[in-house]
Structure formats: structure tokens, C-alpha cells
Amino acid sequence: MISVAEALDHVFSLVAPLPSETVALRDALGRVLAATLNARLTQPPFPSAAMDGFAIAGDTAAPGATYRVVGESAAGHGFGGTVGAGDCVRIFTGAPLPDGTDRVIIQEDVARDGDRITLGDRLDTGHHVRAAGQDFRQGDAFQPRGALRPVDLALIAAMGHGQVTVTRRPEVAIIATGDELVAPGETPGPDQIVASNNLGLAAMIDRAGGRARLLPIARDTTASLDTAFELARGADMVVTIGGASVGDHDLVAQVAEGRGLERSFYKVAMRPGKPLMAGRLDGAPMLGLPGNPVSALVCGQVFVLPALRVLMGLPAAPAPRQTVPLGTDLPANGPREHYMRASLQDGRAHVADRQDSALLSVLAGADALVIRPPDDPPRGAGDTVEIIAL
Ligand SMILES: Nc1nc2c(c(=O)[nH]1)N[C@H]1C(S)=C(S)[C@@H](COP(=O)(O)OP(=O)(O)OC[C@H]3O[C@@H](n4cnc5c(N)ncnc54)[C@H](O)[C@@H]3O)O[C@H]1N2
Ligand code: MOO
Numbered sequence: 001m002i003s004v005a006e007a008l009d010h011v012f013s014l015v016a017p018l019p020s021e022t023v024a025l026r027d028a029l030g031r032v033l034a035a036t037l038n039a040r041l042t043q044p045p046f047p048s049a050a051m052d053g054f055a056i057a058g059d060t061a062a063p064g065a066t067y068r069v070v071g072e073s074a075a076g077h078g079f080g081g082t083v084g085a086g087d088c089v090r091i092f093t094g095a096p097l098p099d100g101t102d103r104v105i106i107q108e109d110v111a112r113d114g115d116r117i118t119l120g121d122r123l124d125t126g127h128h129v130r131a132a133g134q135d136f137r138q139g140d141a142f143q144p145r146g147a148l149r150p151v152d153l154a155l156i157a158a159m160g161h162g163q164v165t166v167t168r169r170p171e172v173a174i175i176a177t178g179d180e181l182v183a184p185g186e187t188p189g190p191d192q193i194v195a196s197n198n199l200g201l202a203a204m205i206d207r208a209g210g211r212a213r214l215l216p217i218a219r220d221t222t223a224s225l226d227t228a229f230e231l232a233r234g235a236d237m238v239v240t241i242g243g244a245s246v247g248d249h250d251l252v253a254q255v256a257e258g259r260g261l262e263r264s265f266y267k268v269a270m271r272p273g274k275p276l277m278a279g280r281l282d283g284a285p286m287l288g289l290p291g292n293p294v295s296a297l298v299c300g301q302v303f304v305l306p307a308l309r310v311l312m313g314l315p316a317a318p319a320p321r322q323t324v325p326l327g328t329d330l331p332a333n334g335p336r337e338h339y340m341r342a343s344l345q346d347g348r349a350h351v352a353d354r355q356d357s358a359l360l361s362v363l364a365g366a367d368a369l370v371i372r373p374p375d376d377p378p379r380g381a382g383d384t385v386e387i388i389a390l
Contacts, residue, residue, distance in 0.1 A: 001269040003374075004337045005318075008303060010264040011278050012316040014285035015307045018168040018236060025157055030147045030209040031166035032313035037142045040160030043135040047097040049073070051106045051128040054117055055091040057083070058103030058127060061119060069115045073098055088117060097129055104128035146314060147209055167313030170210045172304075173235035174198050175228045177218040177243040177252060178291060196360060197296040198241050201289075204300050210308045225255040229281065236311055238284050239304060242291025244275040252288050256281055269374060271336040272357035273299045292357040298339045298369065301388055321371065321386045324349050326379055333376040341366035342387065349387055366390060 002010075020034035049055065056067055067088035073079040075094035083089060083100035091097070091104055106128060109120040136142075136159065144152045148166070156164060176198035182188050184199055195217055202212035213235060218228035220243060232238045243252040253266065256279070263279040270276075272295035277288035287303055289296045301319050310316050327348030330340075341362050342349040349370050352362050368387040372379075379385065 001267045001274070001336075002265055004268055004270050004302065007265055007268040007270075007276065007278070008306060008318055011285070011287070011303050011307050012310060014264060014278060014280055015237070015310040015316075017313040018170055018311050020165050021168050022163050022165050024163055025153055025161065028148050028153060028156075028164050028166055029150065031164070031169065032147050032209075033144060034165045034167050034313060037156060037159070037161065037164065039136050039138055039140045039142065041158070042133045042138045043158055044130050044132055046078075047102075047132050048130045049091045049093055049095050049097060049104045049128060050130050051104050051126075052092050053104045053106040053108075053128065054088040054110055055079075055083070055097055055101035055104050056088045057085075057101055060085075061103060061105060061123060063119055063121045063123060065119045067117050067119075069112070069117060071098075102127065102129060147312065167311075168236075170236040170308055170311035171213055171234075172202075172205050172210050172237045172239060172308065173213045173215055173232035174202055174205075175215050175218050175225075175232060175238065175240045177220065177225060177228070177240060179220045179249070181217045181242075183217065197291075197293040200293070200297050201239065201241065201300045201304065204297070204305065205308060208305050208308055209312050220249040220251060222251060222255050222258070225251055226259070229255065229259055232284075233282055235284055237304075237307060238281060238286040240286070240288045241296045242289075244277060244288050244290045246275075250275075253277055256286065256288070261286065269336045270298075270302070271334070271338045273302070273339070274336065276303065278303070290357075293360045294341070294357040294363045297363060298357075301369065301390070302339065319388045321388055323384050324368075324387055326351070326370070326381050326383050326385055329381055330370075330372070330379045332378045333372040333374065335374050337374055338372040338376075339369040339388070340372060342368045342370045344368050344387075344389075348381075349385060 070087045071079045072090040073095040074092045078096035079089045079098040083098050089098045111118045176195045180192050181195035205212040215231050218224045240252050243250045261279045261281045266277040268276045275290045289299045325348050327350040340351045342351045371386045
């Protein structure tokens with residue numbers, strides 16, 4: 001059995017960023033820029049007012065000074081005339097500063113009488129002018145730090161782009177396997193249960209920026225699995241769930257190998273998730289997850305999402321970890337890296353009593369996975385541990 005870190009390295013060697021495509025900015029949330037983007041515009045494009053008031057030549061400002069109002073500059077409608085000595089222009093936030101002015105006196109500091117204004121006794125010191133290009137200049141490069149966030153989209157729009165070139169959204173085929181499974185919403189027959197973790201995994205993938213394609217549940221037969229793999233053709237990644245262990249009806253590896261799977265590894269020293277397999281099938285990376293609901297979803301966090309991020313154009317990196325103190329005592333860990341379901345309260349990780357990998361309700365009640373290294377000695381409340389936040 002290989003370690004989680006080795007297995008993840010193998011998974012990373014199976015994936016590479018997908019080709020790019022151009023999409024409307026409106027559809028670019030969560031996508032990853034395929035190349036550095038340069039501003040086509042300068043912002044602000046002209047010196048502009050940061051407050052509502054009167055634009056003057058700043059060196060003339062003094063308590064009691066008077067000016068003649070010769071026009072108005074509003075956002076979208078600048079003042080086209082000339083501002084002479086002793087003149088001012090009524091101005092509003094966002095409006096271009098007229099030539100010959102370099103300061104805005106806020107209207108609270110001004111007394112107006114017809115077309116005359118008099119500055120008050122206590123002027124604030126600000127010029128209330130936004131310099132041209134103070135936010136960004138034409139040609140400035142923008143390299144977001146990750147997948148595009150709402151603020152990134154706003155900036156790119158302001159920079160003058162209506163479309164962006166991003167890495168294509170990965171399509172991930174998900175194959176649940178097992179004679180015992182029925183689709184969500186169906187009533188299980190005798191000896192059956194509802195397939196759940198494939199749905200959870202699909203949601204995980206969609207939320208992370210992929211597009212999950214849930215295939216029909218495959219039965220525990222060579223023919224059914226073969227059909228499922230056939231339907232998965234063309235996907236950017238194939239994920240199977242279940243049938244990964246050593247039982248007589250665990251046929252996924254056998255069928256995948258029959259179709260030419262180039263296997264990278266089988267079995268990882270982790271808990272849950274031990275019977276994980278990975279390789280390349282029909283030209284696509286394939287991950288075979290164990291069927292237990294928690295095992296599948298933990299493998300989703302630890303392997304599927306990091307692989308998905310690489311396909312999306314993000315750097316190859318393990319699931320982000322944080323360090324927090326434990327809120328509970330823990331016995332020594334065994335030889336596998338243990339991902340324990342825990343809830344965070346007052347900044348401490350309280351590890352759930354029941355850690356069976358079949359317990360979806362425990363996972364749903366958790367907001368973190370506490371990671372115990374192999375053979376970790378007993379830990380007490382207050383000791384720090386690494387977690388993956390869920
Ligand atoms: N003799 C051994 N038995 C088992 C071993 C072992 O090393 N030796 N490993 C155990 C571990 S660890 C795991 S994890 C499981 C994984 O088994 P499979 O990947 O073959 O999964 P299945 O047998 O198909 O299913 C396990 C369990 O999960 C339920 N399941 C499967 N798919 C779904 C789904 N889509 N939604 C909800 N639940 C699902 C299935 O009904 C089973 O209850 O093997 C152990 N055995
Ligand atoms: O590794 Mo299994 O995934 O412990 O339940």
C-alpha cells in the first residue's frame with residue numbers, strides 16, 4: 001500500500017489542464033484564466049471627483065474665498081467649457097474634473113447664493129480627486145490567484161473585457177456500481193438501498209467548478225460495467241464508486257483492466273478509502289473510489305477535487321489544510337492515515353465518537369476532517385492537529 005501523498009502524486013501525473021475556450025464574462029464565475037489578462041482601459045480614464053461639491057483651482061482655496069459657478073460636471077456629462085480665475089464648476093461624484101481645476105470642495109463646506117459660492121471657515125484638507133489610472137492603467141496585467149471570484153469578474157469587466165479565455169470546464173463521468181443500488185427517489189426493493197454518494201460527489205464536483213455527468217447505476221456484472229465505461233467515453237475524468245474491494249462481486253478493476261486500464265496504483269494507506277485505485281482508461285484519468293459513502297466522499301475531498309483543480313487549470317496541490325487544537329482526546333492511530341469526522345466548536349476540533357465509513361449522518365454533521373498521520377501517538381485535547389475544512 002502506498003501513502004496518501006504518493007497516491008496523490010500518481011493522480012497528479014494523470015491530469016493536466018484542459019484546452020481553453022472563450023466565454024462571456026457572465027459565465028466565467030469559478031473558471032480559471034488560461035492566460036494573463038491585460039487591461040484594455042485605464043481606470044479612472046480621467047481625473048474625477050470623489051465627492052459632490054464644487055471643482056476649483058486648489059491653490060485658491062481659503063476660508064471665505066468666493067467663486068462664480070460657470071457650469072456643471074456630472075457623471076457621464078463633463079463640463080466642456082473653460083474655468084477661469086475665480087470660477088468654479090458644480091461637480092458630482094464620478095464626474096470628470098474640468099481642465100483648470102484640481103480640487104473638489106465638498107458642498108457641506110460651501111454656501112451658495114445663485115451663481116456665487118463662498119467657502120466655509122473650516123475646509124477639510126482633502127482634494128477629493130481620483131487621479132486618472134489610480135486603479136489600473138491600460139496594459140496592466142491581471143493574474144488572479146485562483147478560480148475567478150465575483151470581484152475578479154468585476155475587475156475584468158472594468159478593464160474592458162466582455163469575454164475571457166478560460167480553461168474548459170472539466171466533465172466528470174460518475175459511475176455508481178452495485179446490484180443493491182436504486183436511484184434517489186426510488187423505493188428500494190428487498191436487500192436494496194438508495195445510491196447516495198454518487199449524488200454527493202457530483203455536487204462536490206459541480207460546486208468546485210466541474211460538470212458532473214451522473215451515469216446510470218452499473219450492476220455488478222461485466223456487461224453492465226462495460227456499458228457504463230462505454231457511456232463514460234469522452235469525459236475528462238471517470239470516477240467509479242464501489243466494487244473496488246476484494247469481494248467476488250467487486251469487478252470494477254477487472255472490467256477496467258479488460259478495457260485497457262493503465263493502472264497507477266491500487267490501495268492507499270488511508271482510512272477510510274483504502275481500496276482506492278487510479279489509472280488511465282480510454283485516454284482519460286480514472287479514479288475508482290470505494291463504495292462506503294464516507295469513503296467515497298473523503299476520497300472526493302482528498303483526490304477527486306485536487307485532480308479536478310488541475311484539469312481546471314489550477315496548480316496541483318493537496319486539499320488545503322489548517323491547524324487547530326483538538327477538543328477531544330484521541331487514542332493512538334493505526335498504520336493508515338486517518339481522516340476523522342469532526343465538528344469545529346470554539347475553534348477546536350471535536351472528533352465524532354463513531355467513525356464507521358458507512359455513517360453518512362456523522363459526515364453530514366461534521367465540518368472538518370481531522371488528519372491523523374500513520375501511527376500517530378495518542379493525542380489529548382489542546383494538542384494541535386491538521387484538518388481539512390468541509
Ligand atoms: N475482506 C475485505 N473486505 C473489505 C475490505 C478489505 O480490505 N477486505 N475493505 C473494506 C473497505 S475499507 C471498504 S471501503 C469497502 C469498499 O468496498 P467496495 O469499494 O467494493 O464497495 P462496495 O462493496 O461496492 O460497497 C461498500 C458499501 O457501500 C455501499 N455503496 C456502494 N455504492 C454506494 C452508493 N453509490 N451510494 C451509497 N452506498 C453505496 C454498499 O452498499 C456497501 O454497503 O470494502 C470493505 N470490505
Ligand atoms: O477504507 Mo474503507 O474506505 O475504511 O471504509
